[in-house]
Amino acid sequence: MEFNQDNKIFFTRLRILQVVILIVFIGFSLRVWQITVARYAEYAELAERNQLRRINVLAPRGLLLDREGRILADNVNSFSLVIYRNKSDCVECTLDDLCRELDFDRSEFSAILEENKSVPSFRPVTLSERLTMQQVSWVLSRYREYPELDITEAPIRHYRYSTLASHVIGYVGRISPQELKTPSYPNPKPGHHVGKDGIEKTYNTRLMGRDGLRTVLVDSVGRIQKELRFKEPRKGSDITLSIDLDLQRIAEESLGERSGAIVALDPVSGEILALASTPGFDPNNFSAGISRKKWEDLIQDPGKPLLNRAISSVFSPGSIFKPMLAAAGLESGIREENTPAFCGGAITLYGRPFRCTSSHGEVRLKEAIQHSCNIYFYLLGQELGIDRIAEYSRKFGLGSPTGIDLPNEVSGLVPTREWKRQALGEPWYAGETISVAIGQGRINATPIQLARAIGIIATGKIPPLHILKTTGPITENSQVGDAEFAPEHLEAVRKAMWSVVNEWGTGWRAMVPGFDVCGKTGTAQLIGREVREKLTDEAKERFTHNAWFTGFAPLENPEIVVTVIVQSGGGGSTGAAPLAGRLLKTYYQKSRGIEPEPVNQEPGNEESVPEPAAASAMENTEGTQDQ
């Protein structure tokens, strides 16, 4: 061909082009070989990891039941709003939009983001739990607009009776970063709800169950394409409490608006039948993540609603310490049952006047307890001395925690010379012993300790306190076994306590006909008399007496111990004994099958719970969840 022969340069250059093409193709083939064959294993694993996502499925917590199987706490399905921060260019804008459209609290969101700053941005952060149907559908219908938002479904705790038994139950909340580091929670994962207080905390491990796992195929924006495997979550174990819902309700109703605590227990088995502390709180507020505002309101409330006064507060026992001291007097041999003392209404000891409630004349143990005569116990205390008082107090379990299965129990104080020297660096003054003898001064105790002490008087055995209803023995509790008091000595104290209620003693208002209630009232001064008299009327109102009543019933084969404290409740006879009486009466009627008090079986507080979106809401949407 003429044209090509004339132009040798074309030939050469076409050749060069040909060689270049060949080299490039060989190069590409080698490159593809390198990717697909040489590095196959590495890329295959990366691909797998890219496409599969393992989604933790939270296990529902076990139910909490009362001793008769009534459900106190269960779970409701709730929808949570989560955000994937890596999928948004402007997380703040999205949050602004959410707050504008759905009325969320913007500062709350900011705080949550701040809290999760160290969490990798591809991990979802829960913004809000317990969404309403409206909120769920708003978010789901804007899937394309806000790919960073997602709705997850999780069981959250629901307390059927809201505030009822709140201190026993405690509450749950999202596990905190600090808790994640502690070994006290099994396999903790961010987002877990764990017990923060009460039974929820004590038996958290048992209640939590085991999370399930969904293995899903996701696309590049994380939308679920297909479910590959699903390991069912295993619900936590149900826990039956020894609490009797009826008694608990009566106890809380009796206390009403007043601050105080009521403990009712079975002195033989050690089961707590009711444990009330007022004011209470609604643990439902915590289930869905408590707002900062509500939390601050709770902890700044002067009434300290989160405080379990029955186990975490110490009080001067006042006169309800007297039965214990009386037993100590007999046990030490200083007093016989019939050893008399003379009460003239006041006595001067160590140069200071000590008063009695009235002038009782000649009193023996029985009358001393029946009419709460101070003089008898001043003298007894003086003879025993502080260290022996302490010794016997400890035998009644004061000064150390009862070991009840609730968190944050405090031990109270049984003072001794040694203690005062070490703690305050001062010697013990003899006059202080006189105050301690009537349960004032340095000595203090928790209501639960006093209830147990009365249990010891009632049965001669140390009741192993617990709220978990079990048939087997409770092992972890501290002192269990026989009390170190002679039965006849306790018998004498019991008889005296019987007369307090049944022979027109100070505790007659706790009387339940047919039920042989034994008890002791107490009126504990909050501050010294001298100081009190300088106060204004208003201050007097505030700093008046704590009213106590503690007792058990019946006299023979006791079944129940009740301890009541009403803070600033005035005299124990009027301020506390009627409450105990009401509780004992309820118990008596219930246990004897006498026309039970009408009790609402169903809670009437549905409105207070924000409407949780029903699971069916998901079916109409894009089907991202399939549970």
Add this chain to the structure above:
Amino acid sequence: MSFRKAVNQLDFLLIVSALLLVMTGLLAAYSLSLGDGESSLYMRQLSRVGIAFFICIFFLYIDYEILTYYSAVFYAFLLILLLGVLLFGTEINGSRSWLALGEFRMQPSEPGKIVFILFFAGMLGQLKKDYLSYAKMAQCTALGLLPVGLILLQGDLGTAVMYLPILAGMLWMSGVRIKVMLIILLCLLLVAPAGWMMLKDYQKLRIKTVLNPELDPQGIGYQTRQSLIAMGSGGFFGKGIGQGLHARLGFVPESHTDFIFTLLVEETGFLGALFVLTLYLIMLWRLLEISRNSRNRSGLLITTGVICFFFSHLIINIGMATGILPAIGIPLPLLSYGGSSLMASAAALGLAINVNIRRFANT
């Protein structure tokens, strides 16, 4: 020229390999529609193949001499279209390179490549000397850079860049001296830093991430990295047609257009890649043969342009998918889903066949 004679002159190897590539592209579109449960992707591409067939026929039916004769008119028309796009164009994916006429949308810069080839074949094909004069070269370069500049103004760097290899290849084949080539190369190197400054930040980042893919695993480097993961997980035999989860689930963006090679390798593995590469190689080999046997200089230049058109697209696209070159959105000719690119490829093939069947005709 009779029809029978024309058929006898057809280069069947070229046509068969091209058809196989188009069918592979259809298979990929089909595979993608499998996952969506809707066949629209596949059906649309099928109808485009039909149109492309007629475009191919058109470009081989009219004697290329006639086409080159009128190429200056086409060139002028192209410039007007590009200006029109610049003024009235529709913006898609950040570049204003689309002209919308009601439902119908087109990207003039794609068929522009064909006009480009014809125009320079017309200009350079009339020359008789072995070596290209400086004046002619300067003239051609200026005329070549004019549409390129317009496309750059549209913001479509990728397409604009693809004009340059065609221009360079055709100039080279017209006899630019080696000395001159070296000087130009040197100038380019000197201009490179200035060019670097002119690039947008994201474009700079793309180039940087090729050098270091770990630089930005979530952003730009993400695409390349996901492409490698998808291909690598295909292994030797691939995951099977319709099983390319990685590309399908959107980890690899644009898996039906720019990253079609990735999808292919994921589903058919090294073997599939080898198959496709071999088809392209056969195609280019036949085109070189056609070029060598062409009747005259303009025929040779047309095929050279076509070779450069295909080859440069291959290099950029496969280079990008395999993580050798920066990510530039360039379709893979004949394989990628999409109309404009397929039409341009069909026209280019039509021109090559045109040159081939008329190789014995009298000058």
